[in-house]
Amino acid sequence: MVVVEPLRNEGERNVRENSSQGVWLLPGNLPVPLTGVEQHQDVLAAYDAPPGGHSEVQVELVVLAPAVGARTVEARIGGRRVGQLNPAMSLRYAGLLERAAASGVRPVCEAKAKRGRFGIELTVMVPADPDSRHPGAGAPKPPRAAPPAPAARSRKPLWISAGVVLALMIAALAVNARQQSSQAGSVAPLVTSSSAAPTTTTTSSTAPVTTTAPVTTTAPATAEELIPPVSLVVPPLGGTSAAPVNDGCHPNYADACVPIADDVDCAGGSGNGPAYVRGPVRVVGADVYDLDRNSDGVACE
Numbered sequence: 001m002v003v004v005e006p007l008r009n010e011g012e013r014n015v016r017e018n019s020s021q022g023v024w025l026l027p028g029n030l031p032v033p034l035t036g037v038e039q040h041q042d043v044l045a046a047y048d049a050p051p052g053g054h055s056e057v058q059v060e061l062v063v064l065a066p067a068v069g070a071r072t073v074e075a076r077i078g079g080r081r082v083g084q085l086n087p088a089m090s091l092r093y094a095g096l097l098e099r100a101a102a103s104g105v106r107p108v109c110e111a112k113a114k115r116g117r118f119g120i121e122l123t124v125m126v127p128a129d130p131d132s133r134h135p136g137a138g139a140p141k142p143p144r145a146a147p148p149a150p151a152a153r154s155r156k157p158l159w160i161s162a163g164v165v166l167a168l169m170i171a172a173l174a175v176n177a178r179q180q181s182s183q184a185g186s187v188a189p190l191v192t193s194s195s196a197a198p199t200t201t202t203t204s205s206t207a208p209v210t211t212t213a214p215v216t217t218t219a220p221a222t223a224e225e226l227i228p229p230v231s232l233v234v235p236p237l238g239g240t241s242a243a244p245v246n247d248g249c250h251p252n253y254a255d256a257c258v259p260i261a262d263d264v265d266c267a268g269g270s271g272n273g274p275a276y277v278r279g280p281v282r283v284v285g286a287d288v289y290d291l292d293r294n295s296d297g298v299a300c301e
Helices: 010-017 037-047 087-102 156-185
Strands: 023-025 030-033 054-064 072-077 080-084 106-116 119-126 264-266 275-277 281-283
Touching (some): 054 119
Antiparallel strands (some): 030 119, 054 106, 072 080
């Protein structure tokens, strides 16, 4: 991949020359594309690169805190705005940048400029862990305030409820046993009667047929049938769900794991890496690695 060192403007020269005078270079291992770059092409024109190549530049990150609304992280070169992080990334890195500014250092990061769908686009390299300590902090950052402990729940209502349910079950079993006992003592004995057919002198008559209905005996209901099962559900006393673990794949691509690296090329192509991915890969965000050359939304076909 061709790397073209652009002509730095005066503000960028000051950032590099004064790196020891209150400037902190962020350790960048996560590429994040800037938004709104199409509105600042006049500034980015100085960092244009030939097709297939990119220019390297340092960008200062500044947190803007409006009176109303969420904070925004703005990117500047030589004091001039060139874009900003999207709302999610601004929320993620605002705390880190504000701590660095409060300690007297100006956070800057490396960025790559190359041509894309919006003209000259910038991709900044920021730390994957936003809780990284900055060199201007003389001591570890203060621990986050622990959430207030939930009020201790009294277990008396639970035991009282369990005791009431148990007492009701015992009473129901006693009533059922008493009913079974009374039914056993009041069952009338079965009487079997036989009747002889009447004798007649008429030879053409037929003796009447007597049909006896079958006697059906129903078994008494059991205690399990009279008393439905009771389930005691004890709610959990507390706890939080674990946060998802980062799988090391870039969030701007889907259907295949595109690794987070300085540059990624399609496996089997003419690119020189250092990282590769085998497609097809669906582009769901900004194509920071320029894998979708025909801009149809699918890369490495």
